[in-house]
Amino acid sequence: MYLNYFHFRMEPFSNTPDTRFLYLSRQHEEALAAILYGIENRKGFMLLAGEVGTGKTMLSRAIVSGLPEEVFVSVILNPMLSTTELLEAINDDFGNDMARGASGIKGELDALNRFLLAALEKGRNAVILIDEAQHLSFEAFEMLRMLSNLETEEAKLLQIVFIGQKELDEMLSREEFRQLSQRISVRYLLGGLSMEETVEYILHRLSIAGGDGYVQFEMPAIALVHSGSRGIPRLINSICDRALLEAYASGKRIITKKIVKTAIKDIMGELNARGVSAVRKKRLFSRSIWGR
Numbered sequence: 001m002y003l004n005y006f007h008f009r010m011e012p013f014s015n016t017p018d019t020r021f022l023y024l025s026r027q028h029e030e031a032l033a034a035i036l037y038g039i040e041n042r043k044g045f046m047l048l049a050g051e052v053g054t055g056k057t058m059l060s061r062a063i064v065s066g067l068p069e070e071v072f073v074s075v076i077l078n079p080m081l082s083t084t085e086l087l088e089a090i091n092d093d094f095g096n097d098m099a100r101g102a103s104g105i106k107g108e109l110d111a112l113n114r115f116l117l118a119a120l121e122k123g124r125n126a127v128i129l130i131d132e133a134q135h136l137s138f139e140a141f142e143m144l145r146m147l148s149n150l151e152t153e154e155a156k157l158l159q160i161v162f163i164g165q166k167e168l169d170e171m172l173s174r175e176e177f178r179q180l181s182q183r184i185s186v187r188y189l190l191g192g193l194s195m196e197e198t199v200e201y202i203l204h205r206l207s208i209a210g211g212d213g214y215v216q217f218e219m220p221a222i223a224l225v226h227s228g229s230r231g232i233p234r235l236i237n238s239i240c241d242r243a244l245l246e247a248y249a250s251g252k253r254i255i256t257k258k259i260v261k262t263a264i265k266d267i268m269g270e271l272n273a274r275g276v277s278a279v280r281k282k283r284l285f286s287r288s289i290w291g292r
Contacts, residue, residue: 001245001248002244002245002247002248005248006211006214006215006244006248006253007210007211007214008209008210008211009209009210010208010209010210011209011241012205012206012208012209012211012240012241012244013205013236013237013238013240013241013244014237014241015234015237015238017057017058017061019058019061019062019065020208021058021204021205021208022058022061022062023200023201023204023205023233024062025193025194025197025200025201026197027188027190027191028055028059028190030188031048031059031188031190032059032062032063032066034046034186034188035048035063035161035186035188036063036066036067037186038159038161038185038186039063039067039071039125039127039159039161040125042125042155042156042159043156043159043185043186044148044156044158044159044160044183044184044185045148045159045160045162045180045183045184045185045186046159046160046161046162046184046185046186046187047161047162047168047169047172047184047186047187047188048060048161048162048163048164048188048190049162049163049164049165049166049168049169049187049188049189049190050165050166050189050190050191051165051166051190051191051192051232052165052232052234053232053233053234053235054190054191054192054232054233054234055190055233055234056131056163056164056190057131057163059190060075060129060131060161060163063129063161064129067127070123070124070125071124071125071126071127072093072094072095072119072124072125072126072127073093073126073127073128073129074089074090074093074094074126074127074128074129075093075128075129075131076089076090076093076128076129076130076131077131077132078132079130079131079132079133079135079136079140080135080136080137081140082137082139082140083105083137083139083140083143084104084105084108086140086143086144087105087108087109087112087143088108090112090128091108091111091112091115094112094115094126096111096112096115098111098114098115098118099111099112099115105143109146109147112147112150113150113157116150116157116158117157119157120152120155120157125159126157126158126159127158127159127160127161128144128158128159128160128161129161129163130144130160130161130162130163130164131163131164132163132164132165133162133163133164133168134164134165134167134168134171135164138176141177141180142180144160144180145179145180145183147160148160148183162184166189169187169189172184191231192229192230192231192232193226193231193232193233193236194231195222195223195226195231197231198222198225198226198229198231198236199219199222201233201236202217202222202225202236202240205237205240214253215244215247215253215254215255216253216254216255217240217243217254217255218254218255218256218257220256220257221243221255221256221257221259221260223257224257224260224261224264225239225240225243225260228260228264238267239260239263239264239267240255240263242263242264242266242267243255243259243260243262243263245263246259246262246263246266247259
């Protein structure tokens with residue numbers, strides 16, 4: 001609606017994981033480097049966790065983009081699968097012809113083992129990225145733990161990256177997951193952006209979208225965006241998108257603190273209309289915006 005008014009080529013604050021807008025804060029850079037290092041050096045299990053909206057899905061796409069072409073990659077976006085279905089999905093993603101005609105868990109596992117040994121002989125690595133991994137069943141976690149036993153004396157045949165919400169890290173600390181948790185060699189927990197990073201993030205997205213010079217966020221406005229969102233990229237996007245809409249509706253090109261305040265109140269009103277609980281609203285938005 002406001003694209004032409006601000007001379008944008010695309011929406012600057014869409015919440016779709018478009019890697020053109022990838023912004024690597026210090027923690028995102030560290031997480032990306034750690035996971036890629038773990039995969040390259042065959043470290044086995046790795047964990048990337050964080051609150052909803054901290055950029056895990058975007059970072060997972062950057063991980064895949066950063067892998068050499070010779071690495072076999074399986075990306076599991078729907079972890080709510082049975083163990084057999086999960087193995088079938090992994091073999092399918094790897095293009096494992098050895099799994100044709102395989103039946104049941106044992107057949108799929110045997111085919112995967114043969115495939116990974118053949119890949120190692122060719123000097124090729126294989127990695128599984130599991131998004132929303134907190135939804136995996138206990139049986140699926142156990143099966144994946146068993147997959148980590150697929151190794152030679154020198155190297156792990158398979159690298160597995162768990163990506164999920166922060167409760168995933170808490171869940172894996174429980175006693176029943178102790179054996180699996182002890183095998184995780186790389187752990188990274190993503191948090192919100194700092195104030196300085198929030199400024200960089202907003203300017204970065206405006207620049208990519210093509211709105212240089214046609215819209216400006218005042219510093220007090222960005223400060224309110226940061227405090228209200230707690231630096232969570234998804235919430236930053238939602239607030240900034242609504243602020244641009246408010247500015248467009250009022251014929252303004254400078255985003256002030258007042259406009260951001262109105263944008264946040266509008267979002268809160270929509271949450272009220274949808275029946276979102278006060279507890280959840282306070283989890284979504286910082287207490288600093290309440291009563292403003």
